[in-house]
Amino acid sequence: MKKVLLIIAFIFTANAANAIDVTIESPKIRLMPPGVNMTAGYFTIINNSDKDITIVGVSSSKYDSMEIHDTVKDGDVMKMVKQDSVTISANARFEFKPMSYHLMLMMPDEDFKENQEIDVTFITKSGDVFSSVFTVKKMTVMKMKMKMDMGDMGHMMKSMMRPDYVFPAGVKGGKNMMSKKLMFGYKYGTMEMDCCKDSTSSVSNDFIKNLGYSMAPTDMTMDMHMFSAMYAVNNKISLMAMISYIEKEMEMVKLSGMNVGNTHKTSSRGMGDLSIAGLYKLSGKSNLKASLSIPTGEYDKKDHNMMGMRKVLPYPMQLGSGTYDLTLGYSFQEIHDDWSYGFQLNATKRFDYNSEDWRYGDRRELSAWVAKPVSQTVSLSFGLDVEHQDNINGKSSNRNNMTPTWNEYFHSHLRVSSNIGLNFKLPNSKSRIGIQCGVPIYEDVDGPQMDPDFKCNLGLSYMM
Ligand SMILES: [Cu+2]
Structure with a gap:
């Protein structure tokens, strides 16, 4: 019995030692008009460790579905493309921002108000989990001269x-x-x-x-x-x-x-x-x-x-x-x-x-x-x-x-x-x-x- 407890204790401390060392700066979610079921999340992540970190999943209790997207130019059309993962290099900064990498948040529980706080959890390839609290913010309308292709991201919204x-x-x-x-x-x-x-x-x-x-x-x-x-x-x-x-x-x-x-x-x-x-x-x-x-x-x-x-x-x-x-x-x-x-x-x-x-x-x-x-x-x-x-x-x-x-x-x-x-x-x-x-x-x-x-x-x- 004592042996089992020791092993369990070891597993827990081993995990704690592996804890992800990241800093998340200015996490925010774009405020949308009532009834719009889709929005984007932006933040800057700093990897304080000597190892690359690969984010493979993102979720929130307030949204039915969340994805990592990148925005790419295809001819004269900007396309949002779902990403299976994104890697933050060791000791590097990485920005999730408009017209670039962003979180796509779909099917909210309710219509959120400005300054409302929303929990977001990230999971890495190595199985580690870290969280941050995002704030709903009014943001200036994206200046877009180019047509936006919603790709498969819009699939769920379109089907509704x-x-x-x-x-x-x-x-x-x-x-x-x-x-x-x-x-x-x-x-x-x-x-x-x-x-x-x-x-x-x-x-x-x-x-x-x-x-x-x-x-x-x-x-x-x-x-x-x-x-x-x-x-x-x-x-x-x-x-x-x-x-x-x-x-x-x-x-x-x-x-x-x-x-x-x-x-x-x-x-x-x-x-x-x-x-x-x-x-x-x-x-x-x-x-x-x-x-x-x-x-x-x-x-x-x-x-x-x-x-x-x-x-x-x-x-x-x-x-x-x-x-x-x-x-x-x-x-x-x-x-x-x-x-x-x-x-x-x-x-x-x-x-x-x-x-x-x-x-x-x-x-x-x-x-x-x-x-x-x-x-x-x-x-x-x-x-x-x-x-x-x-x-x-x-x-x-x-x-x-x-x-x-x-x-x-x-x-x-x-x-x-x-x-x-x-x-x-x-x-x-x-x-x-x-x-x-x-x-x-x-x-x-x-x-x-x-x-x-x-x-x-x-x-x-x-x-x-
Ligand atoms: Cu998107």
């Missing part, structure tokens, strides 16, 4: 301005935002369904009648208006709340008994479940989402049946689940120079039965897409959705045996849809618009079960 930076409208999504930002969103989703499928093929009303049902659904439409607000607590964590208003309509046809062939329409409308969610940013490309669905929507909605009596509507016509449900999600997006792609995984788990003694089945979803900007304001996307939905658990005390929509075992499905979408981002505007529509291309269902003809989503967002 792109129309395909946000997910397609049908992706449940949510991306982390810059700290303290507030965003309001509205999404309209519509889906048209008809009857019916069993396994992978369509089935007729006779098939349903032969199973002993006296009624079959013919058409169903579902419209959802979703209102959301998202607030970024910091660069890593954003909180979100979403509430929806839902309208559903179903048409039924009488298959046997009296009034065969008569049709009848039922509808339900009202608030859906409230969802609150937290987003955690794993990297610039990916995040995790956890959301809790709170049962604010009614799950015992009634309407008149064919005999004119008000009865509880079958499972697909209800507005809420009646249960507290947990959804975990993972999103990934990679933005290349002239295209981007991404995917999102979601899994919803329901833990309890509602007071009517049933619950919707668990659900797993995958959305994947590729997108390409066709101009500065418009991007086009193609996507695939995979949904895997389980059957209903338990039985409602209001169920009957007249229609397959009341059968708990006719709800599970595996459905693959293909989508096409457009995103719009007006230059210098804080709002975005997206539209995405899809049709099923493969279905394997427990049925007879209604199946969608198409679905469309329209999304609007406004960043404060």
